[in-house]
Amino acid sequence: MSHADRSTLQPVHLPEGWTPASWRGRPAKQQPSYPDAGVLADVQDELRALPPLVTSWEIMALKQQLTEAQEGRRFLLQGGDCAENFSDCSPDVISNRLKVLLQMSLVLVHGMRLPVVRVGRFAGQYAKPRSADMETRDGVTLPSYRGDMVNAPAFDAQARTPDPRRMVKAHARSAMTMNFVRSLIDGGFADLHHPEYWDLRWVGHSPLASEYQSMVSGIGDAVRFMETLSGTSVHNLNRVDFYTSHEALLLPYEEAQTRQVPRQWGWFNLSTHFPWIGMRTAALDGAHLEYFRGIRNPVAVKIGPSVTPDQLLALVDVLNPDDEPGRLSLIHRMGAAHVAEKLPPLLDAIRRDGRRVLWICDPMHGNTEATSNGYKTRRFRNIRSEIEQSFDIHAAAGTRLGGVHLELTGEDVTECTGGARDLSDRDLERAYRSTVDPRLNYEQALETAMLIVRKWSLAGATPA
Numbered sequence: 001m002s003h004a005d006r007s008t009l010q011p012v013h014l015p016e017g018w019t020p021a022s023w024r025g026r027p028a029k030q031q032p033s034y035p036d037a038g039v040l041a042d043v044q045d046e047l048r049a050l051p052p053l054v055t056s057w058e059i060m061a062l063k064q065q066l067t068e069a070q071e072g073r074r075f076l077l078q079g080g081d082c083a084e085n086f087s088d089c090s091p092d093v094i095s096n097r098l099k100v101l102l103q104m105s106l107v108l109v110h111g112m113r114l115p116v117v118r119v120g121r122f123a124g125q126y127a128k129p130r131s132a133d134m135e136t137r138d139g140v141t142l143p144s145y146r147g148d149m150v151n152a153p154a155f156d157a158q159a160r161t162p163d164p165r166r167m168v169k170a171h172a173r174s175a176m177t178m179n180f181v182r183s184l185i186d187g188g189f190a191d192l193h194h195p196e197y198w199d200l201r202w203v204g205h206s207p208l209a210s211e212y213q214s215m216v217s218g219i220g221d222a223v224r225f226m227e228t229l230s231g232t233s234v235h236n237l238n239r240v241d242f243y244t245s246h247e248a249l250l251l252p253y254e255e256a257q258t259r260q261v262p263r264q265w266g267w268f269n270l271s272t273h274f275p276w277i278g279m280r281t282a283a284l285d286g287a288h289l290e291y292f293r294g295i296r297n298p299v300a301v302k303i304g305p306s307v308t309p310d311q312l313l314a315l316v317d318v319l320n321p322d323d324e325p326g327r328l329s330l331i332h333r334m335g336a337a338h339v340a341e342k343l344p345p346l347l348d349a350i351r352r353d354g355r356r357v358l359w360i361c362d363p364m365h366g367n368t369e370a371t372s373n374g375y376k377t378r379r380f381r382n383i384r385s386e387i388e389q390s391f392d393i394h395a396a397a398g399t400r401l402g403g404v405h406l407e408l409t410g411e412d413v414t415e416c417t418g419g420a421r422d423l424s425d426r427d428l429e430r431a432y433r434s435t436v437d438p439r440l441n442y443e444q445a446l447e448t449a450m451l452i453v454r455k456w457s458l459a460g461a462t463p464a
Contacts, residue, residue: 013265015321018294020258020267023251028287030129030249030280032143032150032162040252043164047256052270053123053174054244056261056296062243062273063298065117067326069402070358075114076329076403077105078245078274078360079445080121082437083128086148089173094180096410097122098189100442102240104449111453117243117403123177124246124272126170127253128436129280135160145435149250153435167253174271178244185242211450245300248275251291258295269295276300276331279365284314293318300329302362305342309349316355329358331405335366336385340393347397361390362405368437375428377438380418384451391455404452408440419444 034040068074079101081088097120105116126149135144135155142160145153149170152159248254248269257271269275275295279302281288292299299319303312312330320328330350334342350357363386367378387404394401414431415438417423432438440448 014267015294018290020255020291020294022294023255023287023291026285026287026290027283028251029283030146030278031251032146033133034162034164036164040164043167044252044256046168047171047253048259050168050171051175052257052259053171053178054270054273056264056268056270058243059268059273059297061241062117062119063326065115065241065326066298066329066358068115069117070325070356070400072400072402073114074117074402075108075112076117076119076358076360077101077108077406077449078119078121078403079104079406079408081125081409082121082407082434082439083147084122084125084173084177085435086126086169086173089176091180093411094122094177095184095189096442098181098184098242098410100408100410100445101242102189104445105240107446107449107453111450112456118240119243119245119274120181121245121407123174123181123244124170126173127247127249129247129249129278147436149253164252167250167256170253171257171271174244181242185240243273245274245276246272247278248272248288248292249278249281251287254291264296266296267294269297272297274298274300276302276329278302279304279333282315284311284318289315289318298326298329300331300360302365303330303332303346304366305334305338307346309345312346313349313353313355316350316357320355320357323354323356325356326358328356329360329403331360331362332390333362333365333405334386336363336382336389338366339386339389343390343393344397347394347399351397351399358402359394359399360403360405361387361401363387363390364405364407364437364440371425371428373425373429375415375425375432375438377425377428378416380416380423380440380444380447383416383440383448387448387452388455391459395459404448406440406445406448407437408442408445410442413439413441415439415441416444420447 065074069076080097101118101120105118108116127147130144130146132144134141137155142155142157143151143162145151145160149166150162254269254271258267258269260267275297276299277288277292282301301315316328332343363383364378367382367386368376371377390401412431413433414423414427415434417425420443
């Protein structure tokens with residue numbers, strides 16, 4: 001059967017041999033070593049009894065929006081912290097995170113004339129992969145810090161011992177985050193009648209402030225003009241759809257949140273709308289692909305420079321054998337120095353085989369480097385270069401770049417160099433707060449949205 005024929009089918013059955021726990025029969029990378037299996041099992045039972053964090057109808061609504069993004073009728077903005085911390089579950093941090101994503105989406109909607117799919121890297125991004133299981137300092141070796149869902153960053157034996165009870169705390173923090181985000185949106189926080197309310201106080205002096213304020217005024221005037229003409233309020237401008245995503249790394253947690261629901265076939269991961277697999281755990285025979293192939297959520301996979309066309313096609317066969325629209329997104333993260341060489345063969349393989357995917361650019365993870373003073377950073381010029389090259393490469397290949405995946409924060413941090421203020425390596429020590437990877441601050445995130453719009457405008461209409 002051809003892929004064109006498969007695309008007309010709507011599967012109504014589980015993949016063969018799959019259960020929420022079938023991943024346990026495969027090699028599972030990046031999993032912590034818990035000292036007490038009994039405590040882990042008890043925690044999983046507790047998680048299974050807790051209310052879900054999202055609903056199946058929200059998941060299916062997102063899948064439809066991702067289908068439209070695949071077709072060029074929407075653009076995906078996915079962003080948030082590299083790794084959430086339990087201490088950041090506070091009103092100011094959450095509202096600032098929401099504000100910067102709303103402002104970026106406003107820039108994209110205004111400049112691209114397309115609806116934006118808004119997906120936050122939050123309410124569950126509490127686990128992180130590491131390059132080594134153990135870390136040694138001054139002759140002392142302890143387990144690596146794997147995110148607040150697993151252990152704590154302090155370098156002592158008690159903090160670094162993986163504790164399954166942290167999964168319950170992560171679920172609670174995720175629930176509180178989602179509850180606050182939903183309350184803000186339902187209360188009119190995202191009202192397009194008043195986009196000026198989304199401003200972050202500390203950034204009023206930004207070099208980009210006047211350009212953004214001009215855009216805000218134009219949108220406000222347009223809304224009022226439409227309402228004056230129609231003599232009534234324009235509907236659906238007082239709220240936006242907002243979805244959550246995280247790397248579904250810690251499989252015992254994801255398994256415990258995988259459930260069947262009334263009036264729907266199959267199983268849903270109800271810990272998030274849009275889970276993804278990282279590069280380190282995307283092995284074809286691995287536990288993560290086994291778990292992901294059976295859930296009905298839309299899913300994504302990070303694709304790095306080492307992936308070959310044959311590997312990519314095999315991965316697509318596992319995760320989306322029926323070529324369901326909206327099901328699979330591929331997030332390429334090559335690095336500015338490698339994207340021109342490594343991305344075109346992958347685009348060509350997918351295009352030639354007629355696969356239906358959403359292509360997303362992650363310009364962050366392939367551009368990480370260490371400075372001479374010991375900080376991990378990313379140069380804004382490299383982030384910008386990878387985004388701009390990706391648009392050009394997709395246009396040349398006859399494919400479509402349908403979104404971006406960014407690590408960012410609404411806080412006034414100095415973790416990535418460059419941008420509108422031309423932050424230098426010396427600036428990093430002023431406000432470097434990340435415990436894992438460097439993030440774009442508010443100004444750099446907004447500048448990124450503006451450069452996407454400019455590049456989009458230069459490229460003209462989206463490819464067919």
